[in-house]
Amino acid sequence: MVDMCKKAEDLKFMKIAIKLGQKGEGFTEPNPLVGAVVVKNGKIISYGFHKSFGQKHAERMALSHITEKNTTLYVPLEPCSHYGKTPPCTDLIIKKSVKRVVISIKDPNPVVGGKGIEKLKKNSIEVDLGCLKYLYSEVNRHYLEYMKEKKPYVTIKAGVSIDSKLTDKYKNSKWITGKELREYSHSLRGEFSAILVGVKTIIEDNPLLNIREKAWLGKRLYRIVLDSNNIMPQDLKIFKHQENFPLIIFSSKNADNKNKKVKDHFFVKPNKDGLDVREVLHILYKKGIASVMVEGGGNVINSFLKERLYNEIILFCADKLIGAKESVELFSSGMSILNPIIFRKREILEFNSGYILRGFK
Numbered sequence: 001m002v003d004m005c006k007k008a009e010d011l012k013f014m015k016i017a018i019k020l021g022q023k024g025e026g027f028t029e030p031n032p033l034v035g036a037v038v039v040k041n042g043k044i045i046s047y048g049f050h051k052s053f054g055q056k057h058a059e060r061m062a063l064s065h066i067t068e069k070n071t072t073l074y075v076p077l078e079p080c081s082h083y084g085k086t087p088p089c090t091d092l093i094i095k096k097s098v099k100r101v102v103i104s105i106k107d108p109n110p111v112v113g114g115k116g117i118e119k120l121k122k123n124s125i126e127v128d129l130g131c132l133k134y135l136y137s138e139v140n141r142h143y144l145e146y147m148k149e150k151k152p153y154v155t156i157k158a159g160v161s162i163d164s165k166l167t168d169k170y171k172n173s174k175w176i177t178g179k180e181l182r183e184y185s186h187s188l189r190g191e192f193s194a195i196l197v198g199v200k201t202i203i204e205d206n207p208l209l210n211i212r213e214k215a216w217l218g219k220r221l222y223r224i225v226l227d228s229n230n231i232m233p234q235d236l237k238i239f240k241h242q243e244n245f246p247l248i249i250f251s252s253k254n255a256d257n258k259n260k261k262v263k264d265h266f267f268v269k270p271n272k273d274g275l276d277v278r279e280v281l282h283i284l285y286k287k288g289i290a291s292v293m294v295e296g297g298g299n300v301i302n303s304f305l306k307e308r309l310y311n312e313i314i315l316f317c318a319d320k321l322i323g324a325k326e327s328v329e330l331f332s333s334g335m336s337i338l339n340p341i342i343f344r345k346r347e348i349l350e351f352n353s354g355y356i357l358r359g360f361k
């Protein structure tokens with residue numbers, strides 16, 4: 001892997017710009033995470049980041065108030081050159097007489113796609129592309145999947161025992177992992193645009209599926225339920241708090257009951273496992289949902305794994321053996337040993353009560 005950083009200081013300032021962009025995590029989607037740093041004579045004179053969807057772009061935050069000319073701007077994503085919710089950032093960069101712009105990656109959004117870089121170059125601004133492109137592609141992976149693959153980034157998350165059971169034989173799942181893992185697991189929801197579960201989890205556990213962590217206050221999170229036969233009773237907790245946590249339901253085109261229970265109630269193709277999850281993801285993409293965390297239960301996770309429709313898997317593993325064929329399995333249909341699910345990269349975090357395994361496709 002080769003990163004195209006022209007100068008050693010490019011590495012330093014681009015890393016700061018990327019870190020700044022991460023402050024918008026969970027709030028910018030379907031927009032990217034972008035930070036920007038303005039440097040003059042080796043010193044940072046201004047900076048900014050894209051705080052949330054619809055708000056000012058990072059370049060605008062960093063450049064609007066400066067008067068210095070001949071600066072270097074570090075911005076990991078190619079600046080936009082079109083009118084969207086905000087005016088083009090390239091025009092401001094030109095107006096502020098920036099001398100050099102260092103960029104990690106081109107914007108895969110077809111309305112930008114290299115046009116921003118072209119415009120800067122046409123206006124005699126030096127452009128260097130490729131600095132920390134691997135780091136930034138990892139940080140901005142939700143946006144890149146959404147733009148390039150035209151589907152949300154899918155993360156499968158589950159609390160499991162050592163023998164990969166999601167529940168015991170009585171279908172109890174709450175106490176599989178301990179308090180500290182459960183709290184962290186809940187707070188992860190803040191990083192995503194949506195969470196998705198199967199109707200059995202909703203009916204058996206009656207969860208709220210909201211975000212309780214204060215750090216994510218004001219964040220909007222979509223809650224998605226796959227309910228093929230449209231049987232979910234409307235007095236369940238999931239129907240509450242829809243102002244901040246809108247509910248989206250998917251049912252089958254063949255369901256007897258076609259009454260919509262919420263504004264976003266879609267009727268899609270069924271298959272032998274339930275609903276066609278590819279069609280579900282396509283509708284979510286069209287709605288502007290850039291990332292989904294699939295939280296279960298076992299049947300739904302199994303469908304996503306079977307179709308290899310995942311980008312990342314996060315397992316909260318408790319130091320417990322649960323056993324029993326009646327308990328819910330993580331991956332009941334399984335894969336051949338010749339073609340298993342393997343991770344390109346993995347991270348393991350150890351806790352007193354177990355560990356977290358994060359694997360990337």
Ligand SMILES: NC(=O)c1ccc[n+]([C@@H]2O[C@H](COP(=O)([O-])OP(=O)(O)OC[C@H]3O[C@@H](n4cnc5c(N)ncnc54)[C@H](OP(=O)(O)O)[C@@H]3O)[C@@H](O)[C@H]2O)c1
Binds near residue numbers: 160165172199200204
């Ligand atoms: N340990 C954990 O992390 C964890 C997390 C979540 C849940 N759980 C536990 O898991 C249990 C429920 O899991 P479960 O496997 O029995 O049910 P589930 O995955 O929650 O729901 C399965 C149901 O979803 C519907 N569905 C629609 N499309 C589907 C598709 N493409 N693939 C699979 N299902 C689809 C089907 O019902 P219809 O045909 O009626 O639509 C199916 O029966 C609960 O006891 C819950 O507590 C544990």
